[in-house]
Amino acid sequence: MATVKEVAEMAGVSVGTVSKVLNGIQVGEKNKEKVEQAIRVLGYEINVYARGLRAQNTYTAAVIVPNLYNQFFALFVEYVEKAFSSRGYKLMLCISSGDAKKEVDYITLSRQNKVDGIIGITYNDIEQYVTEGMPFVSLDRHFIQQVHCVTCDNYGGGWMAGTVFAKAHCKSLLYVRTGSDLSGETMKRGRGFEDYCKSKQIRFEVLDMHDIDDQNGLDDHNRIYACFDTFFKDKIVNGKCIFDGIFTSGDYLALMLKEYLEKQEIVVPQDVQIIGFDGLQLYKDGPYMVSSIAQPIPKLAEKCVDNLLGLIQKEEVEMLSMLPVTFVEGGTTKAVY
Amino acid sequence: MATVKEVAEMAGVSVGTVSKVLNGIQVGEKNKEKVEQAIRVLGYEINVYARGLRAQNTYTAAVIVPNLYNQFFALFVEYVEKAFSSRGYKLMLCISSGDAKKEVDYITLSRQNKVDGIIGITYNDIEQYVTEGMPFVSLDRHFIQQVHCVTCDNYGGGWMAGTVFAKAHCKSLLYVRTGSDLSGETMKRGRGFEDYCKSKQIRFEVLDMHDIDDQNGLDDHNRIYACFDTFFKDKIVNGKCIFDGIFTSGDYLALMLKEYLEKQEIVVPQDVQIIGFDGLQLYKDGPYMVSSIAQPIPKLAEKCVDNLLGLIQKEEVEMLSMLPVTFVEGGTTKAVY
Numbered sequence: 001m002a003t004v005k006e007v008a009e010m011a012g013v014s015v016g017t018v019s020k021v022l023n024g025i026q027v028g029e030k031n032k033e034k035v036e037q038a039i040r041v042l043g044y045e046i047n048v049y050a051r052g053l054r055a056q057n058t059y060t061a062a063v064i065v066p067n068l069y070n071q072f073f074a075l076f077v078e079y080v081e082k083a084f085s086s087r088g089y090k091l092m093l094c095i096s097s098g099d100a101k102k103e104v105d106y107i108t109l110s111r112q113n114k115v116d117g118i119i120g121i122t123y124n125d126i127e128q129y130v131t132e133g134m135p136f137v138s139l140d141r142h143f144i145q146q147v148h149c150v151t152c153d154n155y156g157g158g159w160m161a162g163t164v165f166a167k168a169h170c171k172s173l174l175y176v177r178t179g180s181d182l183s184g185e186t187m188k189r190g191r192g193f194e195d196y197c198k199s200k201q202i203r204f205e206v207l208d209m210h211d212i213d214d215q216n217g218l219d220d221h222n223r224i225y226a227c228f229d230t231f232f233k234d235k236i237v238n239g240k241c242i243f244d245g246i247f248t249s250g251d252y253l254a255l256m257l258k259e260y261l262e263k264q265e266i267v268v269p270q271d272v273q274i275i276g277f278d279g280l281q282l283y284k285d286g287p288y289m290v291s292s293i294a295q296p297i298p299k300l301a302e303k304c305v306d307n308l309l310g311l312i313q314k315e316e317v318e319m320l321s322m323l324p325v326t327f328v329e330g331g332t333t334k335a336v337y
Numbered sequence: 338m339a340t341v342k343e344v345a346e347m348a349g350v351s352v353g354t355v356s357k358v359l360n361g362i363q364v365g366e367k368n369k370e371k372v373e374q375a376i377r378v379l380g381y382e383i384n385v386y387a388r389g390l391r392a393q394n395t396y397t398a399a400v401i402v403p404n405l406y407n408q409f410f411a412l413f414v415e416y417v418e419k420a421f422s423s424r425g426y427k428l429m430l431c432i433s434s435g436d437a438k439k440e441v442d443y444i445t446l447s448r449q450n451k452v453d454g455i456i457g458i459t460y461n462d463i464e465q466y467v468t469e470g471m472p473f474v475s476l477d478r479h480f481i482q483q484v485h486c487v488t489c490d491n492y493g494g495g496w497m498a499g500t501v502f503a504k505a506h507c508k509s510l511l512y513v514r515t516g517s518d519l520s521g522e523t524m525k526r527g528r529g530f531e532d533y534c535k536s537k538q539i540r541f542e543v544l545d546m547h548d549i550d551d552q553n554g555l556d557d558h559n560r561i562y563a564c565f566d567t568f569f570k571d572k573i574v575n576g577k578c579i580f581d582g583i584f585t586s587g588d589y590l591a592l593m594l595k596e597y598l599e600k601q602e603i604v605v606p607q608d609v610q611i612i613g614f615d616g617l618q619l620y621k622d623g624p625y626m627v628s629s630i631a632q633p634i635p636k637l638a639e640k641c642v643d644n645l646l647g648l649i650q651k652e653e654v655e656m657l658s659m660l661p662v663t664f665v666e667g668g669t670t671k672a673v674y
Contacts (some may be wrong), residue, residue, distance in 0.1 A: 003342050060429075067415060069620070070620075071411075077430070078405040078432055081432045082432065091431075092397075092427055092428065093418055094418070253618045255623075256623075283407045285559075286558060287596070289619075
């Protein structure tokens with residue numbers, strides 16, 4: 001590690017001149033160049049200093065999300081930013097578009113102590129990069145390796161969707177999903193729904209479109225419509241659908257399904273009821289896009305931030321925080337309450 | 338500016354020990370404390386160094402938006418992040434919620450060279466903080482002081498909405514707006530619309546709800562509905578609305594208006610046609626929320642980033658970049674094309 005004096009000697013200038021350059025005070029262009037070159041040659045590295053004294057003290061965190069098109073991600077980021085901001089933290093935003101390299105880049109930032117920690121919604125196998133002791137909180141995703149995770153009660157939400165259909169006397173149910181096949185909390189939505197149907201001996205089927213997901217959290221709606229066409233070909237006969245209740249893994253998928261069914265002259269919710277997942281609204285405090293199992297987005301965000309700050313401060317933090325969900329009506333179910 | 342040697346002298350340790358602390362290599366806890374204290378006392382300031390050598394070289398920029406609830410802001414941030422990312426820049430996200438203090442905080446970061454520059458959608462009088470020479474690009478907002486601005490053709494968009502109604506033979510038009518009263522590009526939407534109506538001698542009225550805006554870019558829909566009630570009391574008589582075409586300053590306002598009119602049993606678009614502004618879609622590549630004057634969001638974001646990087650590199654950058662808009666159909670206008 002070079003001293004200012006050594007820098008001055010190599011540059012052939014006075015210590016005062018080096019000091020001026022370091023302080024951003026104007027000096028002759030030639031002297032400035034000499035000093036900067038000496039600093040480079042001697043490896044007078046700012047980050048080394050930072051790492052020594054200011055480790056875990058950048059007051060900057062990062063959040064990784066696949067996109068902001070999906071309102072769930074946008075609102076999650078909004079509340080994460082607010083929770084960090086109220087604690088004096090700045091937030092780096094990484095939109096991964098499902099790109100594993102970009103996700104790993106941010107994990108590297110954390111390793112270099114350029115950010116204190118990361119909150120991530122990731123769809124790639126990046127667990128090998130998340131080393132033990134690195135402050136990292138994952139939303140909705142269990143990594144194979146032990147990673148701190150915050151999630152809503154996905155299993156309970158699926159079960160809840162089943163109870164809503166049962167109360168409305170539905171007799172033939174369908175679960176439709178898209179999404180990553182990586183071990184994740186969202187898989188449990190379907191499992192909770194199926195377990196409820198089995199427990200009540202309600203007929204159900206599953207339409208699994210996992211292969212359609214483009215890994216960036218966005219559904220390709222043309223391919224989804226093509227899938228619907230194939231699947232519903234023999235399920236909609238003479239304007240009647242053999243299902244009277246359909247649960248989907250997300251609200252956007254529910255919206256697309258509603259549009260699709262209406263084009264086939266199936267009336268929602270009179271003929272077929274639909275329940276999505278997430279609880280997205282058309283606008284703030286506005287109507288829900290569809291009837292849905294709503295996630296508590298602000299609370300999920302705050303929990304992620306609390307847990308991450310706990311990890312940064314080397315406190316003990318629970319490995320999994322699971323928050324409750326609620327059913328919300330959005331016009332795609334019959335009111336039976 | 339202290340040297341490492343001075344730090345070592347004050348701490349009563351060797352230069353090697355100081356070097357180790359600075360390099361994050363383990364030393365005795367007592368020596369580490371002494372060194373850290375000496376560094377603090379002597380004011381061996383890391384940021385001063387950063388300012389001198391690394392000025393405008395942090396490869397980090399900041400974006401300020403009022404919220405991410407509004408899809409326009411969310412998508413703008415998404416494309417800003419992508420444009421920066423492809424150029425090796427990291428992005429700090431600031432959600433201002435209309436809080437001027439938070440906006441100013443980020444401008445201070447820029448002054449301290451902790452970020453290279455800022456792109457902002459701001460609704461406060463922060464122009465006194467944006468000093469000359471600070472890389473700052475504003476979307477949609479002219480500051481009193483000269484600030485680089487990127488915007489869509491708001492005046493042309495308003496004019497365009499007028500032409501769409503005229504083609505559909507509308508006879509009685511209304512412009513409804515919410516939003517900040519600060520000198521901004523969005524004011525021009527109404528002006529373009531009014532100028533078109535005047536030029537064609539089409540009857541028009543204005544419902545200005547600027548006092549309803551809560552300064553954070555979100556419309557309070559309860560207060561908006563109350564305003565609608567008062568305004569439309571004598572404008573909807575016997576199930577007939579005296580207007581047959583309504584242009585709104587944004588898509589969310591158009592959505593709320595559509596819901597409101599439908600509750601009054603006015604049929605959209607048969608009885609009243611509505612055109613919003615922004616061109617928001619229910620989901621990526623999905624149907625438009627309403628018929629609208631669409632902003633080219635990806636291009637606006639890329640232009641902001643291009644212009645900001647130009648300013649950072651001290652190139653000459655145009656003060657105002659204005660991008661064209663297009664009309665998109667979203668079910669709230671009659672197809673006449």
